[in-house]
Amino acid sequence: MDAVVKSLSARVTEVAADKPKIEKPTREEAEAAVRTLIRWAGDDPEREGLRDTPRRVAKAYGQLFAGYGEDAREILNKVFEEVEGYGDMVLVRDIPFHAHCEHHMVPFMGKAHVAYYPSAGVVGLSKLARVVDVFARRLQTQETMTAQIAEVIDEVLRPRGVAVMVDAEHMCMTMRGVQKPGASTLTTQFTGVFRQDPAEQARFFTLLRAGRS
Incomplete structure (x- = not known):
């Protein structure tokens, strides 16, 4: 048919619907926040296993919270x-x-x-x-x-x-x-x-x- x-x-x-205007931080600011949380958890963000984690987390957030852009x-x-x-x-x-x-x-x-x-x-x-x-x-x-x-x-x-x-x-x-x-x-x-x-x-x-x- x-x-x-x-x-x-x-x-x-x-x-x-009216969407609130949220000023997003830069990618660098987001990665810095992840480093802070890693330190808060008690680990060293500069050690080898965690060095790229802030970048990965920022990228993952883009997928996990993609609904804000739809x-x-x-x-x-x-x-x-x-x-x-x-x-x-x-x-x-x-x-x-x-x-x-x-x-x-x-x-x-x-x-x-x-x-x-x-x-x-x-x-x-x-x-x-x-x-x-x-x-x-x-x-x-x-x-x-x-x-x-x-x-x-x-x-x-x-x-x-x-x-x-x-x-x-x-x-x-x-x-x-x-x-x-x-x-x-x-x-x-x-x-x-x-x-x-x-x-x-x-x-x-x-x-x-x-x-x-």
Whole structure:
């Protein structure tokens, strides 16, 4: 089927969020900060094994926090209108992600499950996974990330409802603090029919379990 692609540029402009203007330090300043942290940890940043670590960490941060340079609304700016009248739930489950806790800057990782009821077409399935990555690759709390994913899909696509569930393990609970490996955290966010009708939430959870052993 030759899908007709409709641009949502006007909607993207309409709902575009104000981004705070942050003056980024230079690469040299970032590397100097890493050297300071190495000394704070009790090691010598000039020893052979650590000499190139500041450069590597600065480069890694560019990848780990790439979400600051991406706009989830732009990712969702096209929909496929010709879907032969499909208006039932679209669910992409088990989207893997890794993020960093904004409180301790240590990782948390897990899977996100995203569903929506289309109202004027559907978005490419890979776009939903990319939206998860945009918000995961920032300093985050799981609760905020869950809400951000649901809100941007709701704002840009204007579906009849959005459901998001995130299941993650936090290294700040595993590696430090209470040190409870294996403990997981579940967060959910619902809009539209998912929020209004408990039966739709139940259907969402049922589909998440479908086909699992």
